[in-house]
Amino acid sequence: MKSGSAPQRLLLVTGLSGAGKSTALRTLEDTGWEVVDNLPLSLLDHLLSTPPSPGMEGGGEDGRPLAVGIDSRTRGFDAMRIVRQIERLGKEHEYPVETLYLDCGGTELLRRFSETRRRHPLAPDRPATDGIAAERELMEPLRRWADHVIDTTDTDPNQLQQQIRTRFASADRSPTLTLMSFGFARGLPRNADIVLDMRFLTNPHWVPGLRELTGTDPRVGEHIAGDEAYEDALGRIEELLLTLLPRYRAEGKSYVTIAFGCTGGRHRSVHVAQRVAARLRAEGFSPTLEHRDLASPPRDLIEGAAGAG
Numbered sequence: 470m471k472s473g474s475a476p477q478r479l480l481l482v483t484g485l486s487g488a489g490k491s492t493a494l495r496t497l498e499d500t501g502w503e504v505v506d507n508l509p510l511s512l513l514d515h516l517l518s519t520p521p522s523p524g525m526e527g528g529g530e531d532g533r534p535l536a537v538g539i540d541s542r543t544r545g546f547d548a549m550r551i552v553r554q555i556e557r558l559g560k561e562h563e564y565p566v567e568t569l570y571l572d573c574g575g576t577e578l579l580r581r582f583s584e585t586r587r588r589h590p591l592a593p594d595r596p597a598t599d600g601i602a603a604e605r606e607l608m609e610p611l612r613r614w615a616d617h618v619i620d621t622t623d624t625d626p627n628q629l630q631q632q633i634r635t636r637f638a639s640a641d642r643s644p645t646l647t648l649m650s651f652g653f654a655r656g657l658p659r660n661a662d663i664v665l666d667m668r669f670l671t672n673p674h675w676v677p678g679l680r681e682l683t684g685t686d687p688r689v690g691e692h693i694a695g696d697e698a699y700e701d702a703l704g705r706i707e708e709l710l711l712t713l714l715p716r717y718r719a720e721g722k723s724y725v726t727i728a729f730g731c732t733g734g735r736h737r738s739v740h741v742a743q744r745v746a747a748r749l750r751a752e753g754f755s756p757t758l759e760h761r762d763l764a765s766p767p768r769d770l771i772e773g774a775a776g777a778g
Contacts, residue, residue, distance in 0.1 A: 478534035478535070478565065478567070479534070479535045479536075479537065479565070479566050479567070480497070480502070480534065480535070480536045480537070480566075480567045480568070480569055480637065481536075481537055481539060481551070481555070481566060481567070481568045481569070482494055482497070482536055482537065482538045482539070482569045482571070483538070483539050483540055483568065483569070483570055483571070483608065483611050483615075484540065484569075484570045484571030484572060484573075484608065484611075484612075485540075485571065485572060485573055485578060485601070485604055485605060485608060486540060486541065486542075486578075486589060486590055486591075486600075486601075486604060487573065487578045487581045487582055487587075487589075488571035488572055488573040488578065488621050489571045489573070489619075489621045489624070489626070489629050490538055490540060490571055491506075491538075492626050492629050492630060492633075493569065493571060493619075493629065493633050494506055494536060494538050496629075496630045496633040496634060496721070497536045497633060497637060498536075499721060499723070500633070500634055500637065500638045500721075501533060501534075501638070502533060502534050502535065502536045502637070503533045503534070503535045503536070504535075504536045504537075504538070505535070505536070505537050505538065506537075506538035507538060507539070507540070507542060507543055508537055508538075508539065508543070509543065509544040509545060510539075510543055510544060510545035510546060510547065510550070510551070511544075511545060539551070540590075540608075541590060541591055541604050541607055541608065542590045546607075548607060548608055548609070548610040548611045549610045551610075551611065552610050552611065552614045555568065555614070567616045567617065568611065568614060568615040568616050568617070569615065569616070569617040569618075569619070569637075570608075570611055570612045570615035570617070570618045570619075571619055571621055572612065572618055572619070572620045572621070572622075573620065573621045573622050574620075574622040575598070575601050575602070575605075577621075577622045577623075578597075578601050579597055579598060579601065582597045583597070589601060589604070590604075591603045591604050591607075617636060619632060627720075630721060631719065631720075631721075634719075634721060643714075643718050643754070643755075644714070644717050644718055644722045644723055644724055644725045645723065645724045645725070645757075646714070646725050646727075646749070646754055646755065646756040646757065647724070647725070647726045647727070647756065647757045647758075647759060648726075648727050648728075648729070648742045648745060648746045648749075648756045648757070648758050648759070649661065649726060649727070649728040649729070649742065649758075649759045649760070649761055650684070650728075650729050650730070650731075650734055650738035650739040650741070650742040650759070650760045650761065650762070650763065651728055651729070651730050651734045651738060651761040651762055652730065652731060652732060652733040652734025652735065652738070652761075652762040652765065653666075653668070653730050653731070653732060653734075654732055654733055654734075655733075655734060655761075655762050655765065657728075657730075658726070658728045658761065660726055661726045661727070661728035662724075662725050662726050662727065663710075663713075663725075663726075663727045663728065664728045664730060665706060665727070665728070665729050665730070665741075666730055666731075667729055667730060667731045667737040667738050667741050668730070668731055668732055668737070669698060669702070670693055670696045670698065670699060670702075670731075670737045670741075671692065671693065671695070671696045672731070672732065672736065672737065673689045673692050673693060673736045673737070674732070674733065674735075674736060674767060676692060679692060679736075680767055681767065682736075683735050683736060683739055683763055684735065684736045684737065684738065684739025684740035684741075684742075684743065684763075685739060685740075685743065685760075685763075689736055689740060690740045690743075690744075693736070693737055693740050693741075703741065703744060703745070706745065707745055707748045707749075710727065710745065710749065711749075711752060714749075714754060727745075729741045729742045729745070733762065733765065733767065733768065734760070734761060734762030734763065734765065735762060735763060735765065735767060739760050739763055742758060742760070743758065746758045
């Protein structure tokens with residue numbers, strides 16, 4: 470491998486049937502890895518024998534790290550052969566291939582096969598216990614060789630996903646964050662995760678000179694900020710969001726939309742969405758700001774029907 474080129478990151482994901490390989494691969498894909506499952510061993514040999522191109526920083530052609538799932542169902546499976554191939558690559562090419570092995574206790578595996586009514590791949594016409602025992606012996610060389618071993622006996626799928634993200638997240642996988650303003654009079658946004666009602670704040674629509682303006686105008690913002698409840702309420706909302714957003718990230722949520730509503734969607738919600746977006750940017754987040762109803766004309770009938778306050 471050419472000196473100075475970044476090594477390719479390739480992760481072999483293997484382990485016992487029912488121990489969570491599919492969950493691990495799906496989670497890796499969600500965190501930015503390219504994923505291939507049950508690649509025939511002949512093709513795996515070819516893949517592992519091909520060192521990374523100079524300058525390539527990941528496993529896939531687009532630079533992403535690559536995860537390959539293999540198990541006892543893989544055509545031509547031979548644990549010792551795989552171990553020897555990985556070992557040879559490390560010596561000849563300084564080519565790092567990591568191995569993740571998913572283990573699980575026999576009693577728990579038996580329960581999982583029983584609950585899902587799946588047949589064990591190594592015991593299609595025999596008790597699952599026979600297949601579990603045979604597979605454990607077959608896979609033992611890979612377990613001994615593995616860089617990462619996760620025992621999922623007492624781990625539910627959500628906990629396993631969190632462990633995979635913690636160990637293998639390839640980059641900052643923060644959710645795509647959108648802050649939206651809208652008017653209740655024109656309907657709730659369909660895809661909002663959190664809806665916050667700003668109609669408790671004083672309404673600039675009824676103030677001469679502000680009605681035709683919007684929440685993007687400093688004069689409107691100054692008027693809204695003059696409400697005695699404004700600073701305390703907005704401060705609490707911002708602190709709540711700063712608490713929730715890291716939790717959403719930890720849970721692997723891909724998209725988060727926070728919608729601020731007022732009556733018409735032109736004044737209070739717009740101003741508040743802009744203020745909160747600025748606070749979140751200052752804290753290291755990258756929200757996208759959308760004003761759904763900003764271009765709608767001001768209407769006394771709408772504002773009055775929903776209350777002037």
